[in-house]
Amino acid sequence: MEAYSLFVYPFLGCVLLILIHAYFGIHVLERGIIFVDLSLAQFIALGTACSLFLGHEGHDQYLYSVIFAVIGASILSFSRHIARLVNIEAFIGVLYIFSLGASILLLDRTAHGLEELRSILNGNILWVTKGEVLQAFLLYFLIGAFHFVFRKKFFALSQDGKNSLVWEFLFFLSFALVLVSSVRIAGILQVFSFLVIPALIGRLYSRKPLSVLIGGWLIGTAASLFGIGSSYAFDLPTAPLMVASLSLSFFGLLAAKGVSSRALWKVGSGSGAKDEKV
Numbered sequence: 001m002e003a004y005s006l007f008v009y010p011f012l013g014c015v016l017l018i019l020i021h022a023y024f025g026i027h028v029l030e031r032g033i034i035f036v037d038l039s040l041a042q043f044i045a046l047g048t049a050c051s052l053f054l055g056h057e058g059h060d061q062y063l064y065s066v067i068f069a070v071i072g073a074s075i076l077s078f079s080r081h082i083a084r085l086v087n088i089e090a091f092i093g094v095l096y097i098f099s100l101g102a103s104i105l106l107l108d109r110t111a112h113g114l115e116e117l118r119s120i121l122n123g124n125i126l127w128v129t130k131g132e133v134l135q136a137f138l139l140y141f142l143i144g145a146f147h148f149v150f151r152k153k154f155f156a157l158s159q160d161g162k163n164s165l166v167w168e169f170l171f172f173l174s175f176a177l178v179l180v181s182s183v184r185i186a187g188i189l190q191v192f193s194f195l196v197i198p199a200l201i202g203r204l205y206s207r208k209p210l211s212v213l214i215g216g217w218l219i220g221t222a223a224s225l226f227g228i229g230s231s232y233a234f235d236l237p238t239a240p241l242m243v244a245s246l247s248l249s250f251f252g253l254l255a256a257k258g259v260s261s262r263a264l265w266k267v268g269s270g271s272g273a274k275d276e277k278v
Helices: 002-031 036-053 059-076 088-107 113-122 130-149 151-160 165-186 188-203 209-234 238-277
Strands: none
Touching: 002 036, 002 130, 002 151, 002 165, 002 188, 002 209, 036 059, 036 088, 036 113, 036 165, 036 188, 059 165, 088 113, 113 188, 130 151, 130 165, 151 165, 165 188, 188 209, 188 238, 209 238
């Protein structure tokens, strides 16, 4: 009972993160900008580093994160135009490295810079409170409802490449606002794994968005439950354990998919050979 009361809110927080990030993961995979989450999350974290460097905490720190989220969304809304000039993944990588380097420089001048950097990367999912879970639920619900209402617009952007600067900005802004909350709760590493891995797992078996979402949600929830339980049982860091369990789930399912595909190919080849003999 004690373990249940200790981990109920972290688990609910993980479920919320998986629900919203698996959806955005579908768009990220369709667009081919796999590391945009890391880059944008680290750019938002640069806002947190700026606030700490200037001695601002609490609500001011959140405000800095939102400001940098808007700036990051504005930059990435031009990603299709940037792609005409340079490889977009390379640009995203440079943005990430810049954000990380600048964050380290700023946090080096704060009293607890190393601890803050570790918190930004790994998060504090085990210490998430009821209030933080409710706030995240409200934010994710509003953004999820917005994307559901205008889903044709957003999927047209991601799947068909139809370019509209306003809708591009709205996509990246909504994504960035999700990341502001997610990074505070879970850290950059866990958020990235929740964005990409569940969607990748879902795409192993289907390309239909709803099927991908359901598959990703189920695997992500199971991996989160395993990660939190194992963290408690073996006294291991929660975020890296969840990342590892999700990654191993993907590798295992990928291997199983490869074996089954090869077996089906052999059966098909064998039938073809027999038909030729006949």
